[in-house]
Amino acid sequence: xxxxxxxxxxxxxxxxxxxxxxxxxxxxxxxxxxxxxxxxxxxxxxxxxxxxxxxxxxxxxxxxxxxxxxxxxxxxxxxxxxxxxxxxxxxxxxxxxxxxxxxxxxxxxxxxxxxxxxxxxxxxxxxxxxxxxxxxxxxxxxxxxxxxxxxxxxxxxxxxxxxxxxxxxxxxxxxxxxxxxxxxxxxxxxxxxxxxxxxxxxxxxxxxxxxxxxxxxxxxxxxxxxxxxxxxxxxxxxxxxxxxxxxxxxxxxxxxxxxxxxxxxxxxxxxxx
Amino acid sequence: xxxxxxxxxxxxxxxxxxxxxxxxxxxxxxxxxxxxxxxxxxxxxxxxxxxxxxxxxxxxxxxxxxxxxxxxxxxxxxxxxxxxxxxxxxxxxxxxxxxxxxxxxxxxxxxxxxxxxxxxxxxxxxxxxxxxxxxxxxxxxxxxxxxxxxxxxxxxxxxxxxxxxxxxxxxxxxxxxxxxxxxxxxxxxxxxxxxxxxxxxxxxxxxxxxxxxxxxxxxxxxxxxxxxxxxxxxxxxxxxxxxxxxxxxxxxxxxxxxxxxxxxxxxxxxxxxxxxxxxxxxx
Numbered sequence: 159x160x161x162x163x164x165x166x167x168x169x170x171x172x173x174x175x176x177x178x179x180x181x182x183x184x185x186x187x188x189x190x191x192x193x194x195x196x197x198x199x200x201x202x203x204x205x206x207x208x209x210x211x212x213x214x215x216x217x218x219x220x221x222x223x224x225x226x227x228x229x230x231x232x233x234x235x236x237x238x239x240x241x242x243x244x245x246x247x248x249x250x251x252x253x254x255x256x257x258x259x260x261x262x263x264x265x266x267x268x269x270x271x272x273x274x275x276x277x278x279x280x281x282x283x284x285x286x287x288x289x290x291x292x293x294x295x296x297x298x299x300x301x302x303x304x305x306x307x308x309x310x311x312x313x314x315x316x317x318x319x320x321x322x323x324x325x326x327x328x329x330x331x332x333x334x335x336x337x338x339x340x341x342x343x344x345x346x347x348x349x350x351x352x353x354x355x356x357x358x359x360x361x362x363x364x365x366x367x368x369x370x371x372x373x374x375x376x377x378x379x380x381x382x383x384x385x386x387x388x389x390x391x392x393x394x395x396x397x398x399x400x401x402x403x404x405x406x407x408x409x410x411x412x413x414x415x416x417x418x419x420x421x422x423x424x425x426x427x428x429x430x431x
Numbered sequence: 432x433x434x435x436x437x438x439x440x441x442x443x444x445x446x447x448x449x450x451x452x453x454x455x456x457x458x459x460x461x462x463x464x465x466x467x468x469x470x471x472x473x474x475x476x477x478x479x480x481x482x483x484x485x486x487x488x489x490x491x492x493x494x495x496x497x498x499x500x501x502x503x504x505x506x507x508x509x510x511x512x513x514x515x516x517x518x519x520x521x522x523x524x525x526x527x528x529x530x531x532x533x534x535x536x537x538x539x540x541x542x543x544x545x546x547x548x549x550x551x552x553x554x555x556x557x558x559x560x561x562x563x564x565x566x567x568x569x570x571x572x573x574x575x576x577x578x579x580x581x582x583x584x585x586x587x588x589x590x591x592x593x594x595x596x597x598x599x600x601x602x603x604x605x606x607x608x609x610x611x612x613x614x615x616x617x618x619x620x621x622x623x624x625x626x627x628x629x630x631x632x633x634x635x636x637x638x639x640x641x642x643x644x645x646x647x648x649x650x651x652x653x654x655x656x657x658x659x660x661x662x663x664x665x666x667x668x669x670x671x672x673x674x675x676x677x678x679x680x681x682x683x684x685x686x687x688x689x690x691x692x693x694x695x696x697x698x699x700x701x702x703x704x705x706x707x708x709x710x711x712x713x714x
Contacts, residue, residue, distance in 0.1 A: 231585055260594055268591035278586035282604050292590035295600060337586075344590055 166314045166369075167376040170307065170345050180207040182242060182348050182379045183228060189236025190223060190403075197223050199403040200237070205348075208377040212390040212411075215400035216426060221383045224400070225350045228381065229270040230263050241270060242347055268296060271341030275353040277333040279325040285312060285336045286321040289343045297344065304343070311339040315369050331362030335369055342373075349373065351382040385430050391415065399423045455652040458643065459659055466643075469636035470660065476557050476628065476635065477621045483561035484621075485614070488568025493598065495573055506569065513566035519627055521563055526555035526631045556628040564621065571613045575606030608679045615672035622664045636660055 183205040190198040197220045205211050213221040226232045228239055230247030238255065239246045247263055248255040258266075279288050289308035293299040299307075312318050315335040317328075325333050334354055341349060351370065355363040367389050374380055374393035384390070390397050391411045399407040399420065407420045415431075418424050462470070495506035513521065530537045538551030579602050587597040629638035640657035644650050 229589055231588065264588070264591050264593045266591075267589055270589070272586075272589035274582060274586060274589075276582050278580070278582040280583065280586070280601055280605075291600065292592060295596055296591045340590070 166311070166342065166373055167378060170311075170342065181205070181240075182207050182209075183381065184240040185224075185228070185237065186239075187237035188224070188227060188234050188239060190220075190227065190232065190234050197403050198227070198234070201400075201403070201405055202237075203398065203405065205379060205381060207379055209395045210374045210378075210380045210382065210393050211396045211398060212394040213381065213383045213398045213400060214385060214387075214390070214414075214426070214430070218402075219400040220403040221400045222352050225272075225352055225381055225383055228348075228350060229267050229272055231272075233257065241266070264296075268344055269347045271344060271346035271349040273334070273337050273341055273349065273351045273354045275356050277325070277330070277337045277357070279333050279337055279340070281325050284322050284324055285317060285328065285339075288325070288336055289340045292340070293343050308339070308343055311342055312336070314372075315339050316365070329362060330358045331365045334358065334362075334366045338366075338369055338373075348379045348381070351380065351384065353383050353385075355384065355386060387411070387415070387427075387431060399426065401426075449651070451649050451652055454647065454649050455656055458640075458649075458652060458656040463639070463643075465634070465639045466636060466660075469634055469639035472553060472628075472633060472635040473622065473625050473637075473664070476553065476560065476625050476633075477618065480557050480560035480564055480625075481618050481621050483557070484564025484568045484617070485572075487561060487565025488570075488572050489603075491565060491569035492572035492576060495569065496576065510566045510569050513563050514570075518559070518563050518624065519630065522556065522559045522627060522631060525559040525562070526552065550633070552628070552631045552633045556625075556631060556633050560621065560624065560628075564617065567617060568614070571617070572606070572610055575610035576602055578609040579605045611679050612676060615668075615676065619665050619668055619672075622668065623661055626661075 181204055183203065185201060185203045188198050188201045189196075201220070201224055203211075203224070213224065215221045223232055227234050228241065228246065233247065238248070244266060245255075245258075246266055247258055249258045249262075279285075280291065283291065286305065286308055289311060290301070290304040293304040293307065294301055309318065309321060312321050315338060317332055317335055317339070320328060320332060320336075325336070328336065338354075354370065355366050358366065363386070367386060370380070370382070371389065371393050382389070382394075394411050397409060397411050397414045398405055399414070399418075399422075401422050407414075407418060407423045409418075414423070414427060418427055458466075491506045491509055494502040495510070497503055497506075526538060536551075538555040540551055542549045542551050542554055576598075583601050583605065584597055587601045592600070625635050626637035628635050629641060632638070636657055640653045644653040647653070
């Protein structure tokens with residue numbers, strides 16, 4: 159059984175590209191308001207291929223909102239976000255940005271996987287059906303191929319034996335691993351993780367982080383909102399600290415552990431470590 | 432007329448109990464071809480109008496939640512008008528009003544609809560019932576859609592699913608468990624409400640019973656007899672409704688247990704015993 163040697167991405171037939179400088183996400187001066195609340199203030203962020211970026215920050219700092227803007231689950235009022243060089247959610251005409259058609263936005267989202275804090279598995283479908291739904295309906299993958307890929311993916315996240323279980327029959331950690339498999343089944347160029355372990359009981363956090371670490375090591379481009387500094391230390395290329403809608407500090411995980419420069423970062427790090 | 436004949440009867444015979452048992456039993460248990468025909472119309476008019484009402488209601492509910500303000504306004508206006516005016520008035524408006532408005536006999540006495548030869552009044556009646564029902568279903572379906580966790584839509588969107596696909600595959604199937612119980616009640620109502628079609632001369636069971644009364648003056652027997660027919664229809668439907676709700680209720684109970692204590696105690700890492708999913712199913 160050679161496939162045991164293969165990684166999660168290899169099972170998808172994704173070539174391991176050499177680490178290069180291709181920019182996957184380029185957010186420039188992103189501004190967003192919820193009513194009067196200014197939640198993102200000129201946020202700029204660049205993420206290159208194979209990079210793993212961890213976003214930390216206190217609640218309400220805008221970190222979740224930022225990654226939700228990257229797949230246009232939230233509108234932005236200022237700036238622009240490019241994924242793989244394509245403007246996300248908007249179309250440019252005469253120098254003005256107008257929201258793109260629903261169909262085009264859906265098309266763009268195929269390339270951007272997302273894992274949610276609350277898993278959001280489809281409760282009326284089995285684990286396997288959750289994973290094959292989008293490949294079949296959106297990518298028009300033949301059912302046999304979709305099922306084969308889904309079974310391999312479930313196997314890789316350690317849930318091959320749970321393919322026919324409904325989400326309600328799975329623990330939180332198992333549900334989140336199915337959710338990761340579901341996102342990966344679309345073969346995204348980028349994975350967004352929105353506090354993927356925050357809703358989990360402590361004993362289940364590890365199993366989800368293990369899957370994420372494996373993905374990171376295999377070269378998946380990832381943006382992860384999390385407070386799991388152990389995860390950051392092990393696999394993150396860069397940590398981004400947000401506070402009050404702004405990126406206040408950026409650096410390697412080591413930098414954040416050793417000598418964070420911003421006083422708010424220091425205070426924050428001392429609380430979560 | 433029925434009232435006049437009844438009082439004449441009371442005057443002639445004094446206040447003693449008048450009940451023609453053999454007429455009644457015959458009316459109920461040896462139904463005339465007319466009554467059976469009426470029963471058929473009652474049943475198919477109910478089913479068609481309810482089905483059309485569900486379809487209209489689904490579109491109206493989706494329009495009511497659309498981003499486009501014109502669609503929202505149209506849905507609002509539709510629901511407002513048809514829930515706010517009497518069905519009897521709507522029935523007359525459709526049957527007598529619209530042909531006059533358009534100057535075309537929209538509902539001629541005989542209508543050839545595909546393989547079916549229908550009377551115009553039946554068609555007009557079904558149209559009016561459908562439109563009226565659609566307005567009520569619109570609110571029911573809207574509530575069902577709103578009951579689905581918004582995270583479901585977000586997950587579907589994040590997978591690149593379009594709005595239509597998201598609704599069809601993810602949201603509506605989950606909304607069903609909220610929609611089905613009131614939908615069952617709507618159909619129960621519909622079976623009875625078709626009796627209103629008698630006023631535009633549709634030969635459904637109430638009209639047939641009314642004709643039997645006119646011909647025989649056996650008022651109580653005829654009206655009580657037809658009441659039993661309606662009772663039989665709604666009772667049979669209640670049975671179906673319970674079966675349908677139980678089937679949908681099981682999956683609903685499973686979902687509700689997800690975050691509950693039961694799930695934590697029994698749902699971790701192994702199959703749940705079947706009995707645990709049963710309580711709370713249906714209503």
